[in-house]
Amino acid sequence: MKVTLFATCLVDMFQSDVGKAVVEVLERLGCEIEFPESQICCGQPSYNSGYVEDTKNAMKRMITTFEDAEYVVSPSGSCAYMFHEYPHIFQGDPIWEPKAKSLAAKTYELTQFIVDVLQVEDVGAQLAGRATYHTSCHMTRLLGVKEAPMKLLKNVKGLEFSELSGKERCCGFGGTFSVKMGNISEQMVDEKVCNIEETGADIIIGADAGCLMNIGGRIDRKGKPIKVMHIAEVLNSR
Amino acid sequence: MAMKTSVEKFNDRVDKGLQDSFMRGAVSSAQERFQTRRLGAAEELGNWEEWRSHGEEIRQHVLDNLDYYLFELSENVSKRGGHVYFAQTAEEATSYIQNVVEKKNAKKIVKSKSMVTEEINLNAGLEKLGCEVIETDLGEYILQVGDHEPPSHIVVPALHKNKEQIRDVFKEKQGYKKTEKPEELALHAREKLRQEYLTADVGITGCNFAIAETGSITLVTNEGNADLVAALPKTQITVMGMERLVPTFEEMEVLVSLLTRSAVGQKLTSYITTLTGPKEGGDVDGPEEFHLVIVDNGRSDILGGEFQPILQCIRCAACVNACPVYRHVGGHSYGSIYSGPVGAVLSPLLGGYDDYKELPYASTLCGACTEACPVKIPLHELLHKHRQVIVEKEGRSPVSEKLLMKAFGLGASSPAMYKIGSKMASPVMSPFTNGNKISKGPGPLKAWTEAREFPAPNKERFRDWFKNRPKGGEQS
Incomplete structure (x- = not known):
């Protein structure tokens, strides 16, 4: 194909x-x-x-x-x-x-x-660790893709999952919002990172580079030992 | 309280909000409570999406035939002996109500909750006449006692206050001596208010939905205060926004179901009352005189235009309770009695861009508001529409942003420009780069790097890797 x-x-x-x-x-x-x-x-x-x-x-x-x-x-x-x-x-x-x-x-x-389309739910990936998943707003609410990421992630061998509280809440990226309203964006991403920490996960997975740049940038700034991975990288792990 | 609640600049209001940890704690816990209840109430109904579509249809139908239904409403109120007044502006509405109050020689006025009376600054107009105006909705009462603070939420006006702060307001202003237990606080207000209802000359209510077919008004509360306001004083004045009506009882029932579930997660509120006209022969209670004031104040300018869907709003605040920006900045940051996503759409329309041009940008366009709205107002799209108007019609965006966006538009539409730009990104940013990150970014990146690291541009762009890799995908 x-x-x-x-x-x-x-x-x-x-x-x-x-x-x-x-x-x-x-x-x-x-x-x-x-x-x-x-x-x-x-x-x-x-x-x-x-x-x-x-x-x-x-x-x-x-x-x-x-x-x-x-x-x-x-x-x-x-x-x-x-x-x-x-x-x-x-x-x-x-x-x-x-x-x-x-x-x-x-x-x-x-x-x-x-x-x-490919009708595949297990891509044969393998990754050891405890992860949590950030559902990005545009993907879930606007594009309507809600189930697919979790279907794939559940089949990744070795990966354990913790539910992220407030997962439906925006991470505060919002494109230019993150610089135009930097102070509000900071509080939003800070809360998101706190919620991620609370899960005890050592990997945060997302499916949107924008959200991950935002969340990852905050995690990095706060020096938290949490790895940020795009879902493609998780599915490519073996 | 007029619609505009502050003379401070938007950024100063936001900073104040962000620093108010009491408010933020109260707001975030209230948001979660309301959200959970709302979702529960929606799920219990089963076919929530069908209800939403039905609500949307009703609201759109009414707006598309607003002149017809307003005429019908007005005829039916008059037939039942009520007086109807159409006010084009806030001033006209206030002066009509002032006239009624003066004719009645009224000294004391009790009011139930009404956003539109806040919008037209009615209380100030009545106080100018020497009247004592008493808010009877518990939240509004707390704010009024506490030096006329503006509401921070359209359904729960004192949402930003916790119970200890409410206790302190009563203590300081009214010599309250009991604890911060909600029951004791409510009892205190109830005792104070009961006397006021009994001695008031005029009662002023808002209106959740007027019913065109019968000339009735529907009031939805959990405290029963609106019923007392309407039933006890001899004169009742009801003030409504010109879009707040439905054709018949049948549509009212649908919208009330959507309203109570979306606002507070209840199947029904404690009191849902429909009142029709003044007291008639044989009635034991009710006002002797009834006035319905229908307020335009900018609404007919919205009608028929690209922002018309905002007039579908039934003031449930589900969007406010779902908004991640409101969660952190609180209602007062909006500088308008209408806060949250609905406020960010409505305030610039009713109050103009001079005061509210920042509000449409106070959103990540995450769509949580649109998803929560029980009558399917595309709120995040309307916020975006405002941005387009601000940039393209009003020309109000800052020059630096305009240049940046022009450059972006050029770079994103010309491969040659993009090639140079993206290839140069890594060397240009290298003075700011530390390892693989930028901690103190220049220009627009500054705001980003105040809170977080920015990734350094890749030395090898993805497209270079793709082009250079051996064909067949065997590269490891």
């Missing part, structure tokens, strides 16, 4: 290990991975800040980039959701709305793709 990877700009620039893990996991599951070089960013930072018109060129570039793809898979619920938002943004545009609809229809978040 041919999979076109939408790596996201955060993974491309800051977390290339996550991208590598995605490629390796999907290849092991029999997928042929393609990475179109012309992909950049889904446009969320400026779109969410209100610069809708200024972001449209970036979105059009992404639509064109993935036009010929069969499946578009992204290791981020938030960025995958953004593709699902494109038809709404280009509503009424005779050229771009149909193209946006076709992109949205074939775009999946990584775990959603593995569970729903």
Whole structure:
């Protein structure tokens, strides 16, 4: 099966290990991975800040980039959701709305793709440790992917789970919110890190690079011995 | 209290909120209590999503036919001997009510909870006439006794106060001598208030839902105070926002079910009362005179536009109780009597961007509000819509942000620019980099690194790795 990877700009620039893990996991599951070089960013930072018109060129570039793809898979619920938002943004545009609809229809978040399309729940991963899982808001509430990550994680051998209290609560990232309202964001991520600590887990797993950068940055600043892992890295552990 | 509750700047209000650990403790525990109860009440109903859709349909139908239902309501109130007044502005509403009060030569006025009377600053208008105005909702009463503090929550106005603080307010202002036990505090207020109901000349209530078909108003409380306000004084004035009505009893029942479950997680509140007009021959109680004041105050400007869904709101505060930002900053940070996500959408619409332009940004767009709303208002989308208006129509965003976003837009749409930018990121950031992290970032990163580390850009971008790896995926 041919999979076109939408790596996201955060993974491309800051977390290339996550991208590598995605490629390796999907290849092991029999997928042929393609990475179109012309992909950049889904446009969320400026779109969410209100610069809708200024972001449209970036979105059009992404639509064109993935036009010929069969499946578009992204290791981020938030960025995958953004593709699902494109038809709404280009509503009424005779050229771009149909193209946006076709992109949205074939775009999946990584775990959603593995569970729903590949129909795999055990990727054969193995990782020793006690973990907890952060459900990111856009992935669960907006994209509607709730079950897939836990289905996959439950089959990772050696991994024990503790439930995260207040797991439905945002970590305080919110893209530009984290710098625009830095003081509020700090309190939010601080509470999240406290909740993570309370679980006694030594690994915090998430499926969105943005949330993990936020939570990880706080854990690092506070010097907590908790490892931050993207779910792709967990699924790639053996 | 007018809608605007503070002259302080947004950032100063937020700082004050963040430093108030008493408030934050009270708010976070209340949020969890309300959330748990709300989810329980929704689950108990079974088909919550169907109820939500039904609620949404009713609210949208009413808004789409608002002129029709307002006319019907007005006709039916008049038929039952009530007086109806349409107030286009806050001033018109207040002055009409002042006239009624003056004609009655009223000295004492009791009020049940009403956000719209806060919005139009009614109490100040009545006090100017020399009237004594007494709030009878326990939360509002506590705030009024405590030097007229503004509400911090639309359902639980004194949410930010814990029981010890309430005890201290009563002690300091009213010589209260008992403990902070909620029962004793409530008993104290009850004894004080009972006398007020009996001696008041005019009663002013809010309105949860007016019913067009019968000309009735519905009041939902847990304290029964609204019933006393409406039943005991000779004159009753009910003030409602112009969108707060339903066609018939049938729709009222659906919305009340959604309201009580979403607001406090109860199947029903202790008192749900529907009142129709003044006392008629044969009635043993009720007011001799009934006035219904229907307030526009900016609502008709919202109607028919892109923000119309906010008028679906039934003031349950489920969005406030779910909001992770409200949780930390508290209601007073919003600077408006309408706080939380609904307040962040509504306040700039009713009060203008000059006072409230920051509110739409006080959200991570996490969608918890939208998910909690019992009438499916797309709150986080409306917050985003405000941002778009602020940037694109109002041109109010800071120049530095505009430049940054333009640069971002350019970089994200031009592979050549992105290539240079992302390749340069690592060397450009290297003076700030310590190992694999940045602890003191420049420019927009400063706010980030005040609280957390920022990752150093990868020396080898993912795309370079992908391009250079041997084909066939055999690279380890």
